[in-house]
Amino acid sequence: MQITFLGTSAAVGWPAAYCDCTACEEIRRRGGRNIRSRSSIRVGPEHQIDCGPDIHAQLVRTGMSMSKVAHVLFSHSHADHVSISELTAKHMSKSSAAKSVGVYANERTARRILELIETVKVDLPTAKRTMIDEMFPVIALPFGEERSIGELTVLPLRANHVVIGNDEHASNFLIAARDGRTVLYAVDTGWPTDETWSMLRNRNLDMLIMDCTFGGMRDRASRPANHLDCESFDAVTEEMLRIGALRRESTVIATHIGPHQGLLHEELVTRFGGSSPRVEVAYDGLRVEL
Numbered sequence: 446m447q448i449t450f451l452g453t454s455a456a457v458g459w460p461a462a463y464c465d466c467t468a469c470e471e472i473r474r475r476g477g478r479n480i481r482s483r484s485s486i487r488v489g490p491e492h493q494i495d496c497g498p499d500i501h502a503q504l505v506r507t508g509m510s511m512s513k514v515a516h517v518l519f520s521h522s523h524a525d526h527v528s529i530s531e532l533t534a535k536h537m538s539k540s541s542a543a544k545s546v547g548v549y550a551n552e553r554t555a556r557r558i559l560e561l562i563e564t565v566k567v568d569l570p571t572a573k574r575t576m577i578d579e580m581f582p583v584i585a586l587p588f589g590e591e592r593s594i595g596e597l598t599v600l601p602l603r604a605n606h607v608v609i610g611n612d613e614h615a616s617n618f619l620i621a622a623r624d625g626r627t628v629l630y631a632v633d634t635g636w637p638t639d640e641t642w643s644m645l646r647n648r649n650l651d652m653l654i655m656d657c658t659f660g661g662m663r664d665r666a667s668r669p670a671n672h673l674d675c676e677s678f679d680a681v682t683e684e685m686l687r688i689g690a691l692r693r694e695s696t697v698i699a700t701h702i703g704p705h706q707g708l709l710h711e712e713l714v715t716r717f718g719g720s721s722p723r724v725e726v727a728y729d730g731l732r733v734e735l
Contacts, residue, residue: 446489446622448654450731451503454481455658455672455703456525458499468704478710478728483525484632484701486654488735491515491595494618494630495526507730512540516594518586519550520632521608521615522557529561536569536576548583549594551601553613555585586616589644596623602641604634606671617641619648626735628652629690632701636668636677645690652735653691654727655681657699661707661716674706675699675716682722693722700727 459481460469472479482499490513504510520526535546550558562581566574586592588603597620604615617631627650631637634656637645658672659665665674673681678699685691699717708716710728717724725733 446626446735448628448652448733448735449487449507449509450700450727450729450733451485451487451507451509452482452497452499453700453702453727453729453731454483454525455701456483456523457703457705458482459702459704461704464704466705468707468709471709472704475709481702481704481729485526486630487514488620488628489596492597493517495520496528496532497525498528498531500528500531503729511535512538514546515544516547516549518594518599518616518618519548519554519558520604520617520630521550521606521613522554522561522611523608523615523633526633527558527561529558529565533562533565533577533581535580536573545580545582547594548581549586549592549599550583551603551614551616552585552587553611554616555583557611557613559583588614588616589640597621600644602629602631602644603638604631604641605636605638606633619644619650622735626651628654628735631655633658633672635670635672636681642684642688645685645688647689648691649689650685650691650695652696652698652733653682653685654698654700656701657713657726658701658703659706660702660713672701675708675713678724679720682720682724686722691722695722696733697722697724698727698733699724702726 485495600619606615659674
């Protein structure tokens with residue numbers, strides 16, 4: 446199963462649109478893997494996690510489309526992860542508009558997505574509104590309840606990441622392929638909750654893809670909320686090894702990285718060099734096999 450990293454940035458992107466700080470100007474100068482769009486991944490041909498404001502450019506850049514996507518999982522309703530106008534643009538498709546796409550999220554996020562879909566429908570004729578309702582059934586995925594979604598089995602875990610004012614926690618997704626290989630997609634999150642640690646015990650993951658928003662920053666708590674940095678990323682990885690959630694030979698990938706944390710892509714690669722398990726730093730367009 447191939448996983449494609451469509452975007453690997455935190456909310457502001459690399460470089461930040463309004464920013465001319467030293468870091469963002471250096472990102473513009475260097476280009477390459479330092480150019481990051483907002484985070485999302487494709488798992489195989491049919492499963493997408495998050496569909497944000499950069500999705501069109503991401504698909505053009507990778508030579509991909511949404512035409513085969515049958516399932517979209519949303520981690521939470523922050524705007525860098527959810528663009529309902531981009532998702533529902535399917536109703537203007539010529540070749541695949543008749544196919545429905547299941548939309549999955551935890552219960553609070555699912556309610557918010559339904560609210561956002563209503564805002565998109567306001568300016569559409571009645572027939573189009575009905576089409577969108579039929580095209581995008583929204584299905585709640587309660588935390589801790591495993592569900593078969595297409596070819597995958599998905600277990601949503603409560604992340605240590607809160608949408609302020611919305612009584613909403615983000616979901617991390619523990620995903621199993623039919624042959625039993627497993628990956629944890631853990632963006633956005635800080636130090637996992639006790640509930641999540643309990644559910645990860647002895648999972649023996651083949652792959653861990655995890656938040657590293659604050660990268661090189663050194664002034665944060667050792668067990669931070671909402672997002673990780675390199676130090677807490679390492680600490681979470683070590684705890685996963687200790688409880689049997691991860692193996693030394695497992696694939697570990699850092700993603701969802703902000704531009705103002707002090708390290709550019711090449712420097713993050715150096716920072717994680719020599720780690721055990723080896724940590725790969727994701728970049729837009731990276732493809733890996735699970």
